[in-house]
Amino acid sequence: MHNAKSILALTLATLMASPLLSSEAMAKELAYVANEKDDTVSIIDMDSMEVINTIEVGDRPRGIEVSKDGKQLYICASEDDTVQVLDLTSNTIVGDLPSGEDPELFALSPDGKRLYVANEDDALMTVIDIPTSSVVTQVEVGVEPEGVAVSPDGKIAIITSETSNMAHWINTETNEMFHNTLVDARPRYAQFTPDGKQLWVSAEIGGTVSVIDTDSKEIIKKIGFAPKGVHKDKVQPVGVKLTSDGKTAFVALGSANHVAVVNTDTLEVEDYLLVGRRVWQMALNAEEDRLLATNGVSGDVSIIDVPNREVIKTVKVGRYPWGVAVRTVE
DSSP states (O other): OOOHHHHHHHHHHHHHHOHIIIIIITOEEEEEEEETTTTEEEEEETTTTEEEEEEEOSSSEEEEEEOTTSSEEEEEEGGGTEEEEEETTTTEEEEEEOOOSSEEEEEEOTTSSEEEEEETTTTEEEEEETTTTEEEEEEEOSSSEEEEEEOTTSSEEEEEETTTTEEEEEETTTTEEEEEEEOSSSEEEEEEOTTSSEEEEEETTTTEEEEEETTTOOEEEEEEOOOTTOOGGGOOOOOEEEOTTSSEEEEEOBTTOEEEEEETTTTEEEEEEEOSSSEEEEEEOTTSSEEEEEETTTTEEEEEETTTTEEEEEEEOSSSEEEEEEEEEO
């Protein structure tokens, strides 16, 4: 006959052997935030919604993204003219990728083998082969390139140029520009819809997001924004994030201090969410029930409950948080 201790031990052993507990329940998510003025990356535990670590990185970190295998974080160290590689097990910088001068944003190819980098000062896009840490080529684009996107099939790369007010279409096989789409003033960010049929481009000074048909390269609609009580000059769309089902788009409105929620079927704004000061970039977690938004001037991150469309926590990070990425840890 088992005593109480042996029964408890047997119960615990059974629970630990359970596939549900060992995989789903044991998995956690971490968010990484690039602090532009502190030269650091803050790590947020998504369960506790608290900063658990701060890592020193290169000069003026901005765009960041997790590698496809989830083992590394790529960081645009803009003033160091490099893309740093952070090992996410040891939280140490283990290498650099040759990004060209002043990298600000980049996009990963679907297979995770290439980075397409915007070089703002040189009016170039640098294409990096990640396995060999080498530059494949550099493509001349418009003045002050910033936003970068790659189509879901990997065949098209997009660069937006802030001064030329264009989205440049580049064939990733030939690395040649084959089309330009004129958008409103100072385009800052670009993202394809999950099905690849549309390209969304934000225009910071123009105050709009252009929804572009991928086949025709023509603008379907320019979406405007009018959060209550905010002067139109403060409405400065920057980051754009679409859900994986393609039904909802979130737009960071910069100095308007709101995130807009857009229905992608009707292309109408459904809601505005008040966040911190100068909201810049965003990231969704794996389940897409949490949206993180970086607020540069207030130095914090808003964590948004997506189903309920409300901010549930504001997390203080470093000075001028810029880029953000989320990783699932098994």
